[in-house]
Amino acid sequence: MMTDTIDPSRQVSSFVEESLAFAPVFEEFGIDYCCGGDVSLAAACDAADADIDDVRSELRTVQETETDESFDWESLSELTDHIVSTHHDRLREELPALEALVHKVANVHGEDHPELEAVEREFVALAEEMQTHIQEEEDDLFPIARKIDAGESLTGDEIRTIEREVEGFEDDHEATAERLERLSELTDDYAVPESACASYRSMLDRLAELERDTHLHVHKENNVLFPAVASTFGADT
Incomplete structure (x- = not known):
C-alpha cells in the first residue's frame, strides 16, 4: 500500500506520474492535471472550484487501493x-x-x-x-x-x-x-x-x-x- 502523501502543496501532475489511477479523480472534479498540472493541488482545486477535502478524500481512497497502475518506462x-x-x-x-x-x-x-x-x-x-x-x-x-x-x-x-x-x-x-x-x-x-x-x-x-x-x-x-x-x-x- 502506498504511503499517504495527499499534500495540498504537492504538484498535481505528480499524482498521475505516481499512478494513472489518480486520473479519474481529477476528471471527476474537473481538475486539469495535464496542461495545467504544474500547480499545487490546493491551487488546482481553487481553479476548478472543487472542495479540497473532498478531492483529498477521493485521492486517499485510490491511494489505499491495492491495485498498481504506475506508469513506468525504462528509456x-x-x-x-x-x-x-x-x-x-x-x-x-x-x-x-x-x-x-x-x-x-x-x-x-x-x-x-x-x-x-x-x-x-x-x-x-x-x-x-x-x-x-x-x-x-x-x-x-x-x-x-x-x-x-x-x-x-x-x-x-x-x-x-x-x-x-x-x-x-x-x-x-x-x-x-x-x-x-x-x-x-x-x-x-x-x-x-x-x-x-x-x-x-x-x-x-x-x-x-x-x-x-x-x-x-x-x-x-x-x-x-x-x-x-x-x-x-x-x-x-
Missing part, C-alpha cells in the same frame, strides 16, 4: 513507443470513425438540436489538428528522443529543434484542451438527450472517452516526455 524509446501505440495509433483509428459518426448525428438530429452544427464544426477542426500534431511529433521530436537513447550527441540544430518543437507542441496541447472543453460545453458535459438514438449516445460516449484519453496522453508528454528530453541537455520546458 525514452520505450516511452515514445508507448505513446505511439497507446495514444497515437488509437487516434488514427478513432478520429476518422468518430468524425463520420458526428456528421451522421448532426445530419439526422441537427434540426432538433441546433448545437450539433457547432459540435460538428469544432470536432472536424479538432480531428484535423490532432492528426497533424501527432504526425509532427513522430517526424520531428520522437526520432531525436531515440537518438538520445542511443547515446548519440545532439547537434546545435537538433537542440534548437527540441526547444522550438516542445514549445509548439505544448501550445498545440493548450489549443486541443480548449476545443475539448468547447465540445463538453456544447453537449452539456456529454449529457444524453431523452430522444437520443443509439448513434447519438455512442457519439457522446466516444467524445467523452476521447477527452479522458487525451488528458492522459497530454500528461505523458507535457509532464513526462518533454521534461525528460529537455533534461538531457539542461533545458527547461
